[in-house]
Amino acid sequence: STELKNRKTQKAVSQMSQGLIRRLTVLSQYEEALVKINATAAERLTALKAKPQASIQRDMLSICNDPFTVAQQLTHIELERLSYIGPEEFVQAFVRKDPLDNDKSCFSDHKKASNLEAYVEWFNRLSYLVATEICMPVKKKHRARVIEFFIDVARECFNIGNFNSLMAIISGMNMSPVSRLKKTWSKVKTAKFDILEHQMDPSSNFYNYRTALRGATQRSITANSSREKIVIPFFSLLIKDIYFLNEGCANRLQNGHINFEKFWELAKQVSEFMTWKKVECxxxxxxxxxxxxxxxxxxxxxxxxxxxxxxxxxxxxxxxDRWKSLRCV
Known part of the structure; x- marks a missing residue:
């Protein structure tokens, strides 16, 4: 009867509303937590600048000297932050105003893709943290040990399928303030680092990485354990791929029909990402x-x-000259 249908509809709407409220509450709590974390990080940096010697003993190796454990904890952070990125954020990140549309407020009403941005910021933070950890120690031997430690962490990230942390660590090591430490690097066994760099080599449009990602994706599909399901892509490249697919292909074909192939490919990439982000650590x-x-x-x-x-x-x-100017600041 009509009444029964109405009741079912009301129940479905109510359940959807409750689900949405729960989701929004969780998102709000996550965003509040991010603000607190960032504030704490800023406070600690200020404290370190005020008393450099007071904090110099506290480094990653004093907290944990097991690369596998650190790689696991990095994976926790990655998967947690990924889980809050909704598919709509990709749309909001790349949405463009239709030039034929005269509504000038088109873009301004869109919610900022804040969780997506927070995830990119996390990548940058990890890169700079790695570089900081390497540059801070006074002794060359200690610096070399820190480099070797992070090489091992990066390798464990690769084995786990955490390509984002892997790339962030490599980026940190390749920063000029780190790469210029020639005496330090001369003490490092770089064979493992060379292999990792080869895996993430940007040449041929990151061919080696894409091959490794396909392997990890295949492993994830046939996985028997939750560990094997983990695929954390190099996020900046994923964003770039989606961006160029969106920008480089027309929404409509020359005959005026919708370019379904483009939207199918976009949907495929975002759907794959949605599968990866649902994995529990x-x-x-x-x-x-x-x-x-x-x-x-x-x-x-x-x-x-x-x-x-x-x-x-x-x-x-x-x-x-640079050193002089930096010391004067």
Whole structure:
């Protein structure tokens, strides 16, 4: 009867509303937590700048010297942050106003893709944290040990399928303030690092990485355990792929028909991402390590250069001038 249908409809709407409210509440709590984490990180950085020697003993290796455990905790952070990115954020990130549409308010009403941005910021934070950890120690031997440790963490990330943390660590190691530490690098066994760099080599449109990602995706599909299901893509490249697919292909064909092939490909990429982000992290949480990774001081580029020059002095006039100007700030 009509009454029964109405009751069913009302029940369905009520359930949807409750689900939406729950989702929005969780999102709100997550965004509040991010604000607190960022505030704590900023406070710790300020404290470190005020008293550099007071915090110098506290580094990643003193918190945890097991690369596998650190890689697991990085995977926790990655999967948690991924889980909050909705498919609509991809649309909002790339939406363009139709040039034929005269409604000028078209873009301004869109919700900012804040969770997507927060995830990109996490990648940057991890890169700068790795660079900070390497540049901070006074002794060359300690710096070399930190580099080797992060190489091992990166390798464990690769084995887990956590390509985003892997790339962030490699990016941190390739920053100029780190790469210029030639005396330090001379003490490092770089064979493992060379292999990882080869895997993430950007040439041929990241061919090696894409091959590894396909392998991880295949493993995930046939997985027997939750560990094997983990696929965390190099996120900036995923965004770039989706962006170029969206921008590079017309929405309509020359005959005026909708370009279904484009939208099918977009849907496929976003759907794949949605599958990856639903995976629950199987590793045990270590609050101490997580707290450190999220809030430990991470220097900006100038502070990194300053720490780098203090670790290994300037080698040429350009570096000497830069060092002088940084010390005057």
């Amino acid at each position: 199987p590793f045990e949480k270590d609050r101490k390590i997580l707290q450190y990774l999220l809030t430990a001081p991470a220097f900006n580029e100038d502070a990194l250069y300053l720490a780098s020059y203090e670790s290994e002095g300037p080698e040429n006039n350009m570096e000497k």
